[in-house]
Amino acid sequence: MALLIESIVKVIVVFGIFMGCVAYLTLLERKVLGRVQVRYGPNRVGPFGLWQPIADGIKAFFKEDLIPANADKPVFIIAPMITVASALCLIAVIPFGDKITLFGRTIYLRITDLDVGILYLFAFASLGEYGVVLGGWASGNKYGVIGALRAAAQMISYELALSLSVIGVIMISGSLSLSVIVEKQAHLWNIVYQPFAFVFYMVCALAEINRTPFDMPEAEAELACGYNIEYSSMKFALFFMGEYAHLVAVCAVATTLFLGGWQGPFLPGVLWFFIKTFILVFFCIWERGTFPRLRYDQIMHFGWKILLPLTLANVLVTAIVMAL
Amino acid sequence: MIMPLIKGLKYTLGRFFSKPITIQYPEERREVAPRWRGIHYFNVDENGMFKCVACGLCAAVCPSKCIRIKAGEDEDGVRYPMEYEINAIRCIYCGFCVEACPVDAIRMGSKYDFTDYHREDFRLTIDRLVTQDYLDK
Numbered sequence: 001m002a003l004l005i006e007s008i009v010k011v012i013v014v015f016g017i018f019m020g021c022v023a024y025l026t027l028l029e030r031k032v033l034g035r036v037q038v039r040y041g042p043n044r045v046g047p048f049g050l051w052q053p054i055a056d057g058i059k060a061f062f063k064e065d066l067i068p069a070n071a072d073k074p075v076f077i078i079a080p081m082i083t084v085a086s087a088l089c090l091i092a093v094i095p096f097g098d099k100i101t102l103f104g105r106t107i108y109l110r111i112t113d114l115d116v117g118i119l120y121l122f123a124f125a126s127l128g129e130y131g132v133v134l135g136g137w138a139s140g141n142k143y144g145v146i147g148a149l150r151a152a153a154q155m156i157s158y159e160l161a162l163s164l165s166v167i168g169v170i171m172i173s174g175s176l177s178l179s180v181i182v183e184k185q186a187h188l189w190n191i192v193y194q195p196f197a198f199v200f201y202m203v204c205a206l207a208e209i210n211r212t213p214f215d216m217p218e219a220e221a222e223l224a225c226g227y228n229i230e231y232s233s234m235k236f237a238l239f240f241m242g243e244y245a246h247l248v249a250v251c252a253v254a255t256t257l258f259l260g261g262w263q264g265p266f267l268p269g270v271l272w273f274f275i276k277t278f279i280l281v282f283f284c285i286w287e288r289g290t291f292p293r294l295r296y297d298q299i300m301h302f303g304w305k306i307l308l309p310l311t312l313a314n315v316l317v318t319a320i321v322m323a324l
Numbered sequence: 325m326i327m328p329l330i331k332g333l334k335y336t337l338g339r340f341f342s343k344p345i346t347i348q349y350p351e352e353r354r355e356v357a358p359r360w361r362g363i364h365y366f367n368v369d370e371n372g373m374f375k376c377v378a379c380g381l382c383a384a385v386c387p388s389k390c391i392r393i394k395a396g397e398d399e400d401g402v403r404y405p406m407e408y409e410i411n412a413i414r415c416i417y418c419g420f421c422v423e424a425c426p427v428d429a430i431r432m433g434s435k436y437d438f439t440d441y442h443r444e445d446f447r448l449t450i451d452r453l454v455t456q457d458y459l460d461k
Contacts, residue, residue, distance in 0.1 A: 032340065034344070035339070035340045035341075035344065036336045036339050036340050037339070038339055038342060038343075038344050038345050038346075039344045039345070039346045040344045040346050040348070286333065286336060286337065286340070287333065289336050289340075290329075290332045290333050290335075290336040291329070291332065
């Protein structure tokens with residue numbers, strides 16, 4: 001009973017904070033992009049534009065909810081939910097702090113600790129792409145279908161390299177459990193052993209969450225928003241939220257796998273986790289303000305002919321070094 | 325291949341820490357050039373009277389025919405405009421009326437964002453041109 005209550009409280013608190021971060025990430029993104037472009041970004045709603053996410057939410061809520069006549073209705077409705085749900089599930093296995101004692105109970109600061117944590121992560125990360133693919137397909141719109149096809153192709157191409165980039169970390173830690181991986185990094189972060197794997201992971205992760213410079217599925221200029229072209233109102237907001245939730249989740253995973261998770265001197269673990277994740281998220285926004293979108297064939301070329309051999313070589317070198 | 329990417333990141337980070345060049349419009353306004361041709365106003369003399377003598381040159385030179393003027397005479401035989409009206413919606417702000425005016429009665433101000441809710445509010449009559457109530461609204 002006590003365990004159940006503990007779990008429920010943890011889930012509510014973590015998801016509440018996570019969704020709050022996601023909402024304010026939209027503001028952060030617009031602010032940082034604004035500053036990169038030498039303007040202010042949103043600053044009209046409330047002090048420094050701090051009420052902007054709330055205003056956006058209210059606006060999206062009161063928009064007309066359209067379902068096109070050609071749409072495959074059940075799939076059309078369920079697609080944005082898949083995107084958000086899978087992104088939320090990602091955060092469930094990530095340890096974000098050391099154990100604390102509260103009311104005489106030892107509480108581990110993570111929602112759950114699966115022995116196959118990394119496997120679980122990859123399963124749900126791929127599931128997130130289904131929301132995009134199904135949403136584009138079910139819209140009954142040509143742009144949507146093209147966006148969905150691109151998303152599917154991109155997922156297949158980069159999932160491979162993404163998994164391979166993490167294998168080095170798994171080999172060093174000797175475990176698939178994320179809390180064990182974090183504990184193994186108490187003295188030296190994995191990024192020191194696996195600097196290239198970290199770079200590969202970040203590149204693949206950007207492709208995985210369809211973010212600039214790999215934002216093929218929604219490419220505004222050529223596909224007029226691609227997979228979410230027919231979505232409006234809260235369904236669009238769900239896609240939007242899912243996208244940013246994925247961004248946070250992917251950066252949190254990178255923190256856990258490569259940057260030592262919550263480990264760090266002086267400050268409490270949770271704070272370290274937040275700081276590291278924030279730096280990665282900031283990088284993702286920063287690079288969005290810098291790099292133009294790649295062409296479709298360039299993405300495929302990069303994924304299959306450059307990234308895949310490099311990650312394979314990384315795994316090979318790691319194995320050889322460990323065997324010696 | 326990597327170095328140009330890092331160079332780009334460096335450049336945008338520099339931009340991120342620089343001060344935005346945005347002019348925050350309703351609070352801050354852009355300074356106009358000295359010869360800027362904004363919305364008209366009537367120049368007044370030291371007695372606070374407008375100088376127009378209703379010669380009709382501004383109405384004659386106006387390319388968009390937006391100035392309507394009806395001349396009258398007072399008991400001393402001095403001409404003055406009984407009615408004078410600029411239709412600010414038709415006006416193209418060429419400034420010919422200012423150039424044509426022999427007595428420096430009409431001038432152009434610096435206001436560039438003359439907006440209002442009704443068409444009637446864009447009829448600049450003598451009263452409004454003298455009091456310039458639309459200039460600093």
